Amino acid sequence: MKLFIAPFAALGILFGTTANAAETPETILIRSALDSQKFGMRIGNAELVLSAYAEDFVAYDGNSTADPRGWYVLFEDYDTFAQNMTADLQTHRYELERTVPFIQVLEKKAMVTTVDSGLVVDRQSGASKKLKSQSFWIFTKFEEEDKWLATALVQNLGDTTAGPRRSSDNHAEIIDVLQREQEGWKSGSASTIAGLFSEDFIGYGGYDTYKPATWKIIFSGTEDLEKWLDRRLAHTTYSLNRQVVYTNVGAKGREALALTKEEVSVAHNSGPAKHSRQRYVLWTMSKSSGSWKVTNMLFDLGLSN
Amino acid sequence: MNRLIAFVRRAFCLVLVLPLTYCSTTEQQVDELIEVLAANQIDSPEWQRAVDELALIGRPAARQLIALLAPDYYKGENYREFRDEIEQLRTGSARALGHIKPRAASALKAYITTAYTDNERLASLWGLSELGYEQATVVALEKQLADSTAHIRLHTAIALLKMDENGAKDEIIAALQGEDSQLAQAALEGLAGANYFGVPLLADLAEQPGQHQSKVRQVLKDLNDQLVGQLSHEDPDLRLNSARALGSIAGGGGHDILIDLLDDPNNQVRFNAAAALARMERAEGIDFLFGALQAEDTILRTNAIKSLTEVQQNSAVVEKRLLAALQDDAALARAAAAQILGQARVGTAVVALLKTTEDPVAKVRWSAALALGHIAAPESKARLQSLLNDEDATVAYYAAWALRQLGNG
Numbered sequence: 156m157k158l159f160i161a162p163f164a165a166l167g168i169l170f171g172t173t174a175n176a177a178e179t180p181e182t183i184l185i186r187s188a189l190d191s192q193k194f195g196m197r198i199g200n201a202e203l204v205l206s207a208y209a210e211d212f213v214a215y216d217g218n219s220t221a222d223p224r225g226w227y228v229l230f231e232d233y234d235t236f237a238q239n240m241t242a243d244l245q246t247h248r249y250e251l252e253r254t255v256p257f258i259q260v261l262e263k264k265a266m267v268t269t270v271d272s273g274l275v276v277d278r279q280s281g282a283s284k285k286l287k288s289q290s291f292w293i294f295t296k297f298e299e300e301d302k303w304l305a306t307a308l309v310q311n312l313g314d315t316t317a318g319p320r321r322s323s324d325n326h327a328e329i330i331d332v333l334q335r336e337q338e339g340w341k342s343g344s345a346s347t348i349a350g351l352f353s354e355d356f357i358g359y360g361g362y363d364t365y366k367p368a369t370w371k372i373i374f375s376g377t378e379d380l381e382k383w384l385d386r387r388l389a390h391t392t393y394s395l396n397r398q399v400v401y402t403n404v405g406a407k408g409r410e411a412l413a414l415t416k417e418e419v420s421v422a423h424n425s426g427p428a429k430h431s432r433q434r435y436v437l438w439t440m441s442k443s444s445g446s447w448k449v450t451n452m453l454f455d456l457g458l459s460n
Numbered sequence: 461m462n463r464l465i466a467f468v469r470r471a472f473c474l475v476l477v478l479p480l481t482y483c484s485t486t487e488q489q490v491d492e493l494i495e496v497l498a499a500n501q502i503d504s505p506e507w508q509r510a511v512d513e514l515a516l517i518g519r520p521a522a523r524q525l526i527a528l529l530a531p532d533y534y535k536g537e538n539y540r541e542f543r544d545e546i547e548q549l550r551t552g553s554a555r556a557l558g559h560i561k562p563r564a565a566s567a568l569k570a571y572i573t574t575a576y577t578d579n580e581r582l583a584s585l586w587g588l589s590e591l592g593y594e595q596a597t598v599v600a601l602e603k604q605l606a607d608s609t610a611h612i613r614l615h616t617a618i619a620l621l622k623m624d625e626n627g628a629k630d631e632i633i634a635a636l637q638g639e640d641s642q643l644a645q646a647a648l649e650g651l652a653g654a655n656y657f658g659v660p661l662l663a664d665l666a667e668q669p670g671q672h673q674s675k676v677r678q679v680l681k682d683l684n685d686q687l688v689g690q691l692s693h694e695d696p697d698l699r700l701n702s703a704r705a706l707g708s709i710a711g712g713g714g715h716d717i718l719i720d721l722l723d724d725p726n727n728q729v730r731f732n733a734a735a736a737l738a739r740m741e742r743a744e745g746i747d748f749l750f751g752a753l754q755a756e757d758t759i760l761r762t763n764a765i766k767s768l769t770e771v772q773q774n775s776a777v778v779e780k781r782l783l784a785a786l787q788d789d790a791a792l793a794r795a796a797a798a799q800i801l802g803q804a805r806v807g808t809a810v811v812a813l814l815k816t817t818e819d820p821v822a823k824v825r826w827s828a829a830l831a832l833g834h835i836a837a838p839e840s841k842a843r844l845q846s847l848l849n850d851e852d853a854t855v856a857y858y859a860a861w862a863l864r865q866l867g868n869g
Contacts, residue, residue, distance in 0.1 A: 261535070360535070373535040382537035390495045419541065425492075426499030426506050430542035454541065 181260045185294050185303045196249045201241040209295060209304035212236060213410050217311045220318025221365040222458060223414045223437050227321060228405035248276040261372035263296040264357045268367050291367045316365055316458060323401040329411050330399050332447045340393040345384035352377050353448035364457040394420045413438040486520045497552040498545050502579055511552050515559035522562040528553040529571055551583040558587030565591055569600040582615050589619035598625055610643055618650035622657045629661055636672050644672055652679045656705035659683055663708045688714035696726040707736030719744050735767040741777050753796040765796050772804035783809060786816050795827040802831025810837045817843055822852035829855060833862025841866055
């Protein structure tokens with residue numbers, strides 16, 4: 156039972172979701188999607204719950220830590236997720252409160268954090284279990300439907316970087332992608348780099364913290380990234396020393412996450428100043444048509460070691 | 461060489477217009493200079509050259525420079541990974557904006573808080589100080605006077621001084637009298653860069669013994685030369701403020717130009733030049749101001765009263781002539797002299813002012829009563845009480861007011 160409760164508890168039921176003063180039409184639409192999901196969970200309506208998710212939805216388990224070295228791929232595709240969700244709602248009722256402390260929107264991409272607390276009740280026995288869980292969501296706006304839908308979720312996210320770490324599976328294909336990306340920087344080839352990213356890619360700035368509420372979206376799609384690469388590489392030369400410290404690939408081999416530790420430095424064409432820093436970068440990837448593409452990239456994740 | 465190439469290229473663009481492909485747009489020029497800022501350490505010669513060229517481009521560069529300041533700017537194609545690179549851009553932008561002085565640069569006040577680096581804060585403080593007075597800026601600056609860093613407090617005080625807000629000058633004095641030689645040097649440089657705003661404080665400090673007295677005097681001497689040069693500037697504000705500041709420098713120069721300015725088309729320039737000359741004990745200035753005391757034009761007379769009051773407050777050079785003016789044939793001059801002696805609180809004038817309360821002209825009598833109220837000397841009480849019964853209601857009114865100043869209302 157635990158297996159099913161844990162994944163869905165984080166998607167909990169929203170009653171009393173609070174809105175803040177900085178609401179925009181987009182944040183209201185995102186809250187609306189979360190409300191539908193919440194209400195569906197409450198009444199056991201799987202169709203309503205699933206209406207909040209995009210077809211390419213991916214879920215990761217945060218394993219009660221903010222350090223991605225403890226995270227793993229939970230659901231690699233919408234169908235598997237939907238089947239599990241439907242089965243879970245038949246056996247459990249979610250009586251949860253949810254707060255939405257953080258929403259940041261950049262163009263058609265958004266990141267959201269939610270905190271769920273309350274009870275998960277076994278419909279047959281009536282036994283209940285307390286639950287408190289923090290989640291990090293990624294939403295995308297689908298213009299044709301004028302809707303924001305969840306495309307990714309890290310559930311059961313920890314408050315600190317303490318917590319269990321998992322062994323890296325050191326997946327050769329993921330390491331290869333990351334090495335090719337590194338080569339692209341070294342050779343100054345924008346097309347080599349951009350070719351490794353999916354069209355719907357999102358880039359984030361972590362600003363040396365592990366708390367999502369302090370992160371910012373810096374690239375909303377590959378076009379954004381390409382413009383930056385063209386401009387940046389026209390004026391600078393990069394040096395990048397990357398160490399892949401963790402990879403995790405889902406059981407079906409379709410979704411992956413990775414963490415790299417790297418030393419990046421830049422020399423400018425217009426003067427002698429050099430800038431460099433060490434950083435952790437979090438990556439998620441999807442495999443389509445036989446090749447892996449980067450779907451999310453978070454620079455400067457605040458990890459201490 | 462780079463500068464020469466840039467100049468030739470710009471001249472080529474301006475004169476020949478074609479070929480268009482060779483001529484970059486202003487936006488591209490600004491972009492290129494921004495990359496120079498990013499590629500060179502703060503205060504390095506190339507970085508400074510980029511700041512200077514951006515300042516030279518002026519207002520067409522302002523939009524891009526203001527954008528560089530905002531944290532939200534650094535995303536998408538403008539993303540930069542390195543905080544020290546962003547610091548170079550923000551600092552350069554703030555310095556260039558301080559030269560360009562677009563109104564929108566008041567946005568700099570958002571970048572003087574502890575959320576930003578000291579370089580960014582100091583550049584923003586300087587940029588704001590160049591923009592001149594704005595109430596919201598003053599409020600934002602005053603909050604920084606509580607900062608834990610002495611350099612930030614000092615530059616905040618200098619910025620306020622340049623907005624004619626003297627409330628924080630003790631911070632500047634403390635920097636000059638303290639043990640930190642770098643801070644003292646920064647205070648001197650700040651005062652030197654404050655133009656006429658820094659002159660009254662420098663003039664005071666120049667008379668006070670201390671380890672930096674000789675440097676203070678040198679800065680004051682250099683500023684004196686600068687002010688003299690500014691007397692011929694086309695901007696009347698600069699002329700009048702330079703004249704005014706010269707008056708507060710002991711042994712200040714520019715006499716001949718100040719005398720010429722007595723015929724300036726601008727009223728304020730004329731009176732400030734005259735006041736400066738008066739403080740230098742030059743008859744041309746003193747005669748000009750006393751002559752204006754008898755003017756029928758109220759504005760001219762008011763300007764003369766204001767100027768002579770300031771002269772008397774700062775040096776007693778006109779005191780004897782003011783006392784003599786109480787017996788002038790012209791009633792307007794007698795009344796004005798009484799008002800000046802009162803506003804300047806000249807205690808030695810009480811006896812003469814008591815005598816003036818017997819003047820046949822009511823305006824002169826109430827001016828004398830008003831002056832006695834300002835001075836608040838106890839020996840004037842009896843006479844003021846008798847004026848309560850004056851035939852002129854205005855005289856009686858001001859006598860009552862004066863008695864209240866004596867605590868006998």
